[in-house]
Amino acid sequence: MAFRAFFYCRKSADWVEGMEEKKVPTWRIFSLRELYLATNNFNYDNKLGEGGFGSVYWGQLWDGSQIAVKRLKVWSNKAEMEFAVKVEILGRVRHENLLSLRGYCAEGQERLIVYDYMPNLSLLSHLHGQHSSECHLSWERRMRIAIGSAEGIAYLHHNVTPHIIHRDVKASNVLLDSDFRAQVAEFGFAKLIPDGATHVTTRVKGTLGYLTPEYAMLGKASEGCDVYSFGILLLELASGRRPIERVDAEAEAHDHGVGAPAGQGEEAGGGGGSEAEGGLREGRDEEGGDGGDGERSEGA
Ligand SMILES: Nc1ncnc2c1ncn2[C@@H]1O[C@H](COP(=O)(O)OP(=O)(O)OP(=O)(O)O)[C@@H](O)[C@H]1O
Ligand SMILES: [Mg+2]
Numbered sequence: 001m002a003f004r005a006f007f008y009c010r011k012s013a014d015w016v017e018g019m020e021e022k023k024v025p026t027w028r029i030f031s032l033r034e035l036y037l038a039t040n041n042f043n044y045d046n047k048l049g050e051g052g053f054g055s056v057y058w059g060q061l062w063d064g065s066q067i068a069v070k071r072l073k074v075w076s077n078k079a080e081m082e083f084a085v086k087v088e089i090l091g092r093v094r095h096e097n098l099l100s101l102r103g104y105c106a107e108g109q110e111r112l113i114v115y116d117y118m119p120n121l122s123l124l125s126h127l128h129g130q131h132s133s134e135c136h137l138s139w140e141r142r143m144r145i146a147i148g149s150a151e152g153i154a155y156l157h158h159n160v161t162p163h164i165i166h167r168d169v170k171a172s173n174v175l176l177d178s179d180f181r182a183q184v185a186e187f188g189f190a191k192l193i194p195d196g197a198t199h200v201t202t203r204v205k206g207t208l209g210y211l212t213p214e215y216a217m218l219g220k221a222s223e224g225c226d227v228y229s230f231g232i233l234l235l236e237l238a239s240g241r242r243p244i245e246r247v248d249a250e251a252e253a254h255d256h257g258v259g260a261p262a263g264q265g266e267e268a269g270g271g272g273g274s275e276a277e278g279g280l281r282e283g284r285d286e287e288g289g290d291g292g293d294g295e296r297s298e299g300a
Contacts, residue, residue, distance in 0.1 A: 027091050030114055032107040035059065035069055042071065048121075051172070053189065058117055066117035067102060071110070080106045087113060090188050093160055097152030099175055099183040118183055120176035123233075127171055128242055141180050142237050148182035149174050153230060156187050157223045164188040165221045169229035170210050171236060210243055 038059030039046045048056040054073040060066055083106050091101040105112040123145060125131045137145075149169075156164040166173075166187045175183040210232035215225045232243045 027101070028103045030103050030105040030112070032105055032110055032112075034061070035105055035112055035114070037062075038067060039069055042069075049172075066119075068115045068117045070113045070115070072112065079111075083111050090164075093156070093164070093187070095152055095155045095159075097148040097182050097184055098155065098187060099185040115185070118175035119178050120180055122172045123174040123176060123182070123237070124171035126176070127236060127240060136180065145174065145176070145180065145182045146234055146237055149184055149233065150230065152182065152184035152187075153226055157226070163223070165223060166226045166229075167215070167221050169226050169233060171233060174233070 036042065038061050039057040040059075042055075042057055046057045046059060048058050048068060050056070054071045057069045057071065058066065059069050084104070087101065087104045091103070094100055099115055099118070102114045102116060104114060120126070120136070121131065122129075126134075126137050153166060153169060156166060164187055166184070168186055168189065169184070173185045175185050177183055210229040212225045212228045214220045235241075236243050
């Protein structure tokens with residue numbers, strides 16, 4: 001009898017182990033051919049969106065699993081080893097609220113990073129993008145997303161050696177799994193970009209970050225920068241409003257009974273880049289289309 005009980009325990013332990021293996025796919029190097037096949041030659045229809053580092057494509061591997069492939073645009077073939085080493089380091093970071101890397105590809109000029117595809121896309125798409133009208137974000141889910149994101153970021157700051165500063169905490173970098181659990185993406189990404197081609201200075205696409213003034217202007221990153229950005233994310237999550245909105249003077253006066261200097265907007269997050277110039281509200285709304293937040297739905 002005791003033997004039987006032991007046997008069942010073993011069986012159930014094996015099952016749990018099996019489940020975990022399934023949740024954390026093995027890390028590996030992908031061939032360029034395999035990724036071309038998976039994404040239908042990086043077809044435009046497979047494109048999930050475009051950020052400061054490059055474009056992200058949805059794909060399906062031969063085993064049926066869905067992936068998101070980030071095709072980096074800033075690179076040179078000299079840096080192949082450097083890229084491989086850095087991406088392998090990031091690949092070792094595992095936490096339930098961090099989007100883990102499945103692998104990478106470095107062939108010729110191409111540098112690609114492979115992630116699990118997150119069926120509920122980004123927090124941005126639910127707050128302001130294509131899913132915002134569907135009202136999937138109850139207060140309970142918002143709380144879980146806030147706590148989950150905080151735990152992911154805290155893990156990077158305190159449990160990884162050497163510590164990782166995310167540098168780009170924002171709603172488009174918080175992805176949501178099938179259960180709406182937060183998966184913070186792109187941690188330590190700035191480290192993958194060659195020196196002299198930083199994310200902040202090269203960005204023309206993608207969503208604006210919520211940057212502290214010292215990071216936006218002087219490039220000085222610290223854990224505090226992530227805490228600041230996370231604070232903006234919390235405000236966004238609680239209010240449902242965009243962190244950066246340009247409110248025209250007339251509407252402002254009407255809403256609050258006070259005047260505002262023409263062209264002055266509310267800018268909660270600082271940040272830089274071309275989107276900051278002119279018509280922010282219009283520019284941000286366009287992201288819901290095919291721009292920075294041009295995300296696809298599950299199974300598309
Ligand atoms: N693993 C993934 N699953 C589903 N969607 C993803 C995944 N990775 C990225 N995306 C989506 O693809 C789009 C493009 O992502 P990308 O990271 O390139 O841009 P971004 O987050 O707007 O800007 P940045 O380059 O500053 O991070 C975003 O809307 C993002 O949410
Ligand atoms: Mg991103």
